[in-house]
Amino acid sequence: MSTRNLDKIFKPERVAVIGASDNPSSVGYNVLHNMIGTGYKGAVYPINPKRDSVQSIPAFPDLASLPKVPDLAVICTPSTTVPGLIRQAGEAGIRGIVIISAGFREIGPEGVALEEQVKAEQAKFDGMRIIGPNCLGVIVPPLKINLSFANAAMPKAGNIGFISQSGALCTSVLDWALVQDIGFTYFVSIGNMLDVTFGDLIDYFGEDPATESMILYVESIPKPRDFMSASRAFSRGKPIVAYKSGRFAESAKAAASHTGALAGEDAVYDAAFQRAGIERVYDLDDMFDCAALLGRQKLPKGDRLGVVTNAGGPGVIATDKLIGEGGKLAKLSDETLAKLNATLPAFWSHNNPVDVLGDAPAERYAEAMSITLADPNVDAVLVILTPQAMTDATETARIIAEAAKTSTKPVLAAWMGGQAVAAGRAILNAAGVPSYVRPGPAVRAFMHLVSYARNRDVLYEIPKDVPVDIHIGDEERKHLIPDDLTAEEPVLSESASKNLLAAYGIPVIRPEDAHTADEAVALAGKIGYPVVLKVLSPQITHKTDVGGVALNLQTDGEVRAAFERIVASARAKRPDADVLGVTVQKMVDTRNGTELIVGAKNDPVFGAILLVGMGGVTAELYADRALGLPPLNERLARRMLESLKSYPLLRGYRGRPLANLDKAIEVLMRFSYLVADHPEITELDINPLLVGPKDVIALDARVVVDLEVLKQPTRKYSHLAIRPYPEELVKETTLADGTEVLLRPIRPEDEQQWRELIMRSSAQTLRYRFRYLFKEATHELAARYVFTDYDREIAIMAQVCEDDQCKFVGAVRLVAEGDAESCSYAVLVEDAWQGRGVGRLLTDYGIEAARKWGFKRITAETTHDNARMIRALQERGFKLEKSEGTEALFVKQL
Secondary structure, eight states, X not given: OOOTTTHHHHSOSEEEEETXXXXXXXXXXXXXXXXXXXXXXXXXXXXXXXXXXXXXXXXXXXXXXXXXXXXXXXXXXXGGGHXXXXXXXXXXXXXXXEEOOOOSGXXXXXXXXXXXXXXXXXXXXXXXXXXOSSOXXXXXXXXXXXXXXXXXXXXXXXXXXXXXXXXXXXXXXXXXXXXXXXXXXXXXXXXXXXXXXXXXHHHHHHTOTTOOEEEXXXXXXXXXXXXXXXXXXXXXXXXXXXXXXXXXXXTOOOOXXXXXXXXXXXXXXXXXXXXXXXXXXXXXXXXXXXXXXXXXXXXXXXXXXEEEESSHHHHHHHHHHHHHTTOEEOOOOHHHHHHHHHHSOTTSOSSSSEEOOTTOOHHHHHXXXXXXXXXXXXXXXXXXXXXXTTOOHHHHHHHHXXXXXXOSSOEEEEEOSSHHHHHHHHHHHHTTOOXXXXXXXXXXXXXXXXXXXXXXXXXXXXXXXXOOOOOOOXXXXXXXXXXXXXXXXXXXXXXXXXXXXXXXXXXXXXOEEESSHHHHHHHHHHHOSSEEEEEEOTTOSOGGGGTOEXXXXXXXXXXXXXXXXXXXXXXXXXXXXXXXXXEEEEOOOOTTSEEEEEEEEEETTTEEEEEEEEOSTTHHHHOOEEXXXXXXXXXXXXXXXXXXXXXXXXXXXXXXXXXXXXXXXXXXXXXXXXXXXXXXXXXXXXXXXXXXXXXXXEOOXXXXXXXXXXXXXXXXXXXXXXXXXXXXXXXXXXXXXXXXXXXXXXXXXXXXXXXXXXHHSOHHHHXXXXXXXXXXXXXXXXXXHHSOOTTTEEEEEEEEEETTXXXXXXXXXXXXXXXXXXXXXXXXXXXXXXXXXXXXXXXXXXXXXXXXXXXXXXXXXEETTOHHHXXXXXXXXXXXXXXXXXXXEEEEEO
């Protein structure tokens, strides 16, 4: 992931159009035609060896004959010519390329080979960036750049960045945007993503303050880790809206486990988008409306909607839509009802929706809306107006718009009708109150706000610190997976599966294998009645389907009969399976517990995916599940449980005992660490995981392994879309005076310690570190520093503990720069610990971490009056590279 040299593509001063033509039916004609007369202030060079001029512009036979080196070359010639043209462009010093030409990967093996040739040529030229091939092109309206073959006028400049994998969709969107008067900062058809991917563009557009929101049309994601990292960074400040095509893949493979069946492709994309803070839409019509809405509207704190209407029917329609979308109709408080009773006519609805009646003047509407908004049980208000004989739609809109300005909660409007209410809708829209023709779209917009707010909260919500200590060395970890698996049967036995879980601190009921009825009886006597028997076969996953489970066996006779019955039934129903006998384990009383399924699968796009849902034999029938991406912290694990329809069962539904949620959350966290440590696991089921009032126990487990990964280990954590906590950077050390110091990367759970460090530091220390002063370390400020994406930044804290009280005394932060080869460095030490070697310790460890991270150079900015910092940098080989005013930039090559 890198934004290096993308300015060459999006801010070029000179552009060469290779394949420019006078033939109106050619791509080269349209690309050049779209650049003529747009107002672009740079130079455009048509490249055509057969003509002296193209479209009345002097042409050149090749790139070598150009008077100046272009920043960007746009290739519109047949695919077979592209590798050679890439070589010519590189030799000419061109570092920005857009390949519009088709005929590559999309046509099959021949095209794939051609793409490889292009990659090989690109690799010869440092810093060359390529968009495409097989794309419509790029458009930058603020700079009047239209390097596309779209048959549409230049779109207006605006505040939306648009990225699409479908060129055909781009042409339709451009035409629609012109009619709707929607503008863009960037409009990119990304094509086959040979080089520049979603992640690169999201990062690049995120650096542009004019881009207030982003829209993605996604067909596939080739570099999911880059995509997740860039999206999470962008979404913390600005909204991303995504439409994912191909939701229902007919060619999905049959799954080997419950998790595989429940975690389908589309559900995985849902989970990834939620973790990245992306709001997903399922209708192309919603894309732009949703982007504008999320970028400009206040966010609700919940999903409780108040409705104010002058007609009962539209209020009912809004309520139906709200409940259908998963929202809640707000329950008005007694105080609110009393205020409405005192304000509205006697025949108002006396409930939510608040029907102000058909003769309502504008003032009555405004009073009802203000009273409803003030109710603490209301998170937002939808105002519905139908044009009746006594209705002044325009004046009502004006008063509603004015009242909405002072509200801290979202206000939406549905002005139903055509010409009679058009002026009112225009007033509302101009005032920033989203208005709709019907209640349904308005309610859907509200639910997008709710969903986006929840996803944003995940990015910033401070989790509880749940101690999860797992001490497993690399050698021990290797031996947790048996080495006698075969390609035909890459499935761990129940016993081996549970040994793996137990190693990560997940409570299990351990089974013992019995190959004969006599062995089963002996084991039952040793374990103690009652017991459970399950079929023992590596080929049989769903044991109940073959009559392979017998519960609550109380006597030797029952065990012997159950053994014979299970083995006979399994062999009859699965003659292909190798039935080895049964497993015997203690019967657990499940009456006061809730059965969950906890699972994982290796998704071909996003890697390891986690699942939790209603468990037992009905897991697939009810399909009540939540998906997430590892690693999990306390808040992420809790949200997965809370999102289940069966969650009330865990909270004491209808007199059931409360489940031990804290223990269930800890188990989910431990499970996520297990999955992170074992890339060879392709599918894993704990079904059921019994969650009781006191204990949480895995009653059954099954693990499927990829033997190739087991034999040839991959790069650590390469199977994860989100990099986990870098444990390898945790280090115990001592200062010169003997003080013990723990150096470790920061975690979201560290917010309070970070804030205390800031508050103990002097104004001068904070100015040296942050270049500005702030009155207090707020949650919003702390969130910027404790929520780190370990793929792009690391803050290593110096922690000391005295009398069982731990605190941070200093920090070093490394942040990856756009070229992916450099990182910036900054250090902070609280005043009481300055001069004791903490700063030197952090600086040296920061440089070591930067080397491990793979950076080639490290930069540090400071002020000229920070003599101590400058001396420390110079002692470590940093050189002054730039000095402007009070600021100095130092650089060290690694």
